[in-house]
Amino acid sequence: MAVYRGSVSEQRATVSDAAISSLLGAAIREARQSRKLSMRALAASANVSQPFLSTVESGQTMPSLASLYRIAAALEVSPSHLLPAAGEPEPITVSRRDASGWAPITDHPDTGFHRVVSSGTARRATVQEYVLEPGQRLGDWYQSDGELTVYVAEGSITVEVEGRGSWELDEGEAIAHPGALRNHWSVRGNGRTRIVLVYAGDS
Incomplete structure (x- = not known):
C-alpha cells in the first residue's frame, strides 16, 4: 500500500x-x-x-x-x-497533525480545543481530536444519538456515564457506549491530555 x-x-x-x-x-x-x-x-x-x-x-x-x-x-x-461531510467524488482524505481548524470545546476562556479529523457520509462516522493543556477545561454533560468510542491518546481521564458509573482511563485505553447515555469527561493529573472521539451513527 x-x-x-x-x-x-x-x-x-x-x-x-x-x-x-x-x-x-x-x-x-x-x-x-x-x-x-x-x-x-x-x-x-x-x-x-x-x-x-x-x-x-x-x-x-x-x-x-x-x-x-x-x-x-x-x-x-x-x-x-x-458537520460537513468529506467532498465527493474523492474517496480519500488526509488530515495532517499541523492542520488548522481547531475550535474551543466550550465558551469558557480556560477551555481546551478540538477539531474534526474526519467526517464522511458513507459510514456515518466522525472522528474528533481534543487537546487540553494543564488547567484547561472540558465541557459539561453531553448526549447524542449513535455510538461513541472515547480513546485516550495522551494523559488520563475519568469518563462518567449517568446512571451507569465512572471509569478511569489511562493512555492507550478506551471506552465505548451508546451516545444516548449522558456522559461527562474530566481530566486526571496535571499533564497534557489528548482524546480521540469516534462517533458512529445513522444520521
Whole structure:
C-alpha cells in the first residue's frame, strides 16, 4: 500500500477552514428553515445570542463544541448531522497533525480545543481530536444519538456515564457506549491530555 507524505493534491480533497465554517453555517440555516424557526427562536432555544447565530449561519464564525451541541439539540438533530461531510467524488482524505481548524470545546476562556479529523457520509462516522493543556477545561454533560468510542491518546481521564458509573482511563485505553447515555469527561493529573472521539451513527 502506497504511503503519501509529500504533496497529495491528486490523491485527496482539501477543505479549507472557511469552507468548513460556510458548510456548517449553511447546514444550520437549512435545518432551522426546514423547521420553520426564526433565527431569534433558535438562538433563544440554544442559549446563544442572535448576532452570534447570524455569524455562524453566514460562515463567519466557527461555534464552540458546546454551542454546536446546544444548536443541534434545539434543532433536534445530532451534531454530526450538521458537520460537513468529506467532498465527493474523492474517496480519500488526509488530515495532517499541523492542520488548522481547531475550535474551543466550550465558551469558557480556560477551555481546551478540538477539531474534526474526519467526517464522511458513507459510514456515518466522525472522528474528533481534543487537546487540553494543564488547567484547561472540558465541557459539561453531553448526549447524542449513535455510538461513541472515547480513546485516550495522551494523559488520563475519568469518563462518567449517568446512571451507569465512572471509569478511569489511562493512555492507550478506551471506552465505548451508546451516545444516548449522558456522559461527562474530566481530566486526571496535571499533564497534557489528548482524546480521540469516534462517533458512529445513522444520521
